[in-house]
Amino acid sequence: MRDAYVIGAGQTPFGTMPDESYRSLFSAALETAVDSVPYGLERDDIDEAVIGSLGVGGRQLGLSGPAATEHAGLHGIPSSRIENACAASGYSVRQAVQAVKSGMADVALAGGVEIMTDMSSDVTKYWLGVSGETEWERLTGTTFAGVYAQMASTYLDQYEATQEHLSMVAVKNHENGAKNPKAHLGFECSLDDAVGAPTVADPLNLYHCCPTSDGAAAVLIASEDVVDEYTDDPIRVAGVGAASERVGLFQRDDYTGIASSKKAGEQAYDEAGITPDDVDFAEIHDCFAIAELLAYEDLGFCERGEAHQLLEDGVTELDGELPVNASGGLKSKGHPIGATGAGQVAEAFKQLSGKAGDRQIDDPQYGLTHNVGGSGGAAVVHVLEREVAQ
């Protein structure tokens, strides 16, 4: 099957944007993506669109794909919405890749958008809760932070990591996010501040939890047959992996890893023909700090139970051997649910194109993105590759 390439990608700032709608944000994100295509792209070149969104707040729950694309001036093309909780737009990128590989599109648009900050926290809590299991998690009173807190307490109990290691994730990601002008919480935080933050769901404190954000992102995928029309520095989608896992924690054998992440990672490495050692940087789904530790292990960056060692050794810092969440991650860049997965790919595209500004990683070849829905009910991993002249 033919190869697919990222030819452009971008995002709006993530944050609190009371004057924006999901339509205006999606349009703005598309503009950043179009502007990033080296040789330019006409909107008419886009053959189809898939928009990732949970639909928080229930604004346009039906036809939100076509409603978003029409506002962005994309008329007549196939347009739909994909929902997979917080992995919605990781899956929309995957679907755009399928559209291109299938031969049904030469250029496909994967978008993601969410508006979250204009509701009371109780309403937001409901909408976050829908990403958990309904009957036995949300309706019995478990919050979404509570679900990850169960995973964190099991993990901290079983292995050597401590709450302070969780706080180190926050410090690292805020340090990176402070270099990202599009970050929601673009400030640094000290370890003392991170450790001393008020408890949200024990053992998780405020700095172990990402914010709720407004935002949108867009990724343009092109086939090998047309990629030369748009760029001479193509970023290849070298590997794609996706998997599901039981939605409710109570149905799983293990709380100290996410089976869907592991499976998706293995698939993506396999297709790309690489191992975790070849990855030069990763954007990881750190909705809660514990999720970043689990991902280090699920994605093969270290053995089970050893994630805290990577943090202690500075391996995943911006100047480390394997920078993780150079963008600031969900913790600092922000987490507008439906936009997160496409936003990760936009960051990887920037890094691989050498356009990441103050947070640029030195000459990367392989970047990995890892997007999780719920507490692991869905996961999707992309390996992107800057093709280096042989």
Add this chain to the structure above:
Amino acid sequence: MRDAYVIGAGQTPFGTMPDESYRSLFSAALETAVDSVPYGLERDDIDEAVIGSLGVGGRQLGLSGPAATEHAGLHGIPSSRIENACAASGYSVRQAVQAVKSGMADVALAGGVEIMTDMSSDVTKYWLGVSGETEWERLTGTTFAGVYAQMASTYLDQYEATQEHLSMVAVKNHENGAKNPKAHLGFECSLDDAVGAPTVADPLNLYHCCPTSDGAAAVLIASEDVVDEYTDDPIRVAGVGAASERVGLFQRDDYTGIASSKKAGEQAYDEAGITPDDVDFAEIHDCFAIAELLAYEDLGFCERGEAHQLLEDGVTELDGELPVNASGGLKSKGHPIGATGAGQVAEAFKQLSGKAGDRQIDDPQYGLTHNVGGSGGAAVVHVLEREVAQ
């Protein structure tokens, strides 16, 4: 790119099923699809799943793909939900075709499911309304029937068709549905009854409107590389077309046709290498009777303004030249939103496999399915072909 085939498809009964959940219905639909595969299929053979659903009632708005597939015993595979209002599972079938054509899946499952009947009519009205445009249709008080009523009144004003022609759609589809043991409203109705029904949104009366239903459907798509393992009577996906249109009526130039249907139809014919004359039967999105008339014209079965003539001449009756909605259509078979598109493909599969029982059409080669989201914001058309030995 490689060919895709329908190797199995089926549906639950459509109707009022207070004891079922969206999970139990999806599982039951999958079972009918698996049972219909001539040489059998193991669930492990399914490489990925896409579930179409609007999410009426907000039961499991997040991760409803994985939540449905895990209940059906499909663990670990990529699973997601696609939303395109009433065209959700027409699009899930299209996406399963893309998955197979892309080489990323050998067997892909397209499902659709909706639970609608356990809510008060006000709540249902809200959930139907979300398929219209939010700001300028739903929030200004226009019901979904009201949107189609505007299309109907314009059409009846502009052309020769009358309200009685709309009622003839109901009579025809109920006559067919009475032969379908899975129909929600599986009874015949007389033209007098249909004409005399109470008004819902003038000029549409009760018999010009489909019911709200519970139900699920499932379609199994396989690649040309593996199709022989499952059947020696493969039904080829000969053509796929999909398009969008402005979601709100007020943004369109014309109310007497649906541009997305027209475009999707043309694409599907083009890919299949056929013309409308080659179509042996069609399952058409008759959410309101006017929609069936518009579709006759949008899909090229007759000229603009001539749809009523097909009804008068009996062309689209079960024993006519071009039977439309042999299943009973949305009007009689029922319309569980997310299940409708996959249910249409299930009917086409049955007809092309010669297994449609009392409503079997004589030796068809090409069947068309036409699924519309909202009042045309999205449309998707499939042309299925029974391959005839040369």
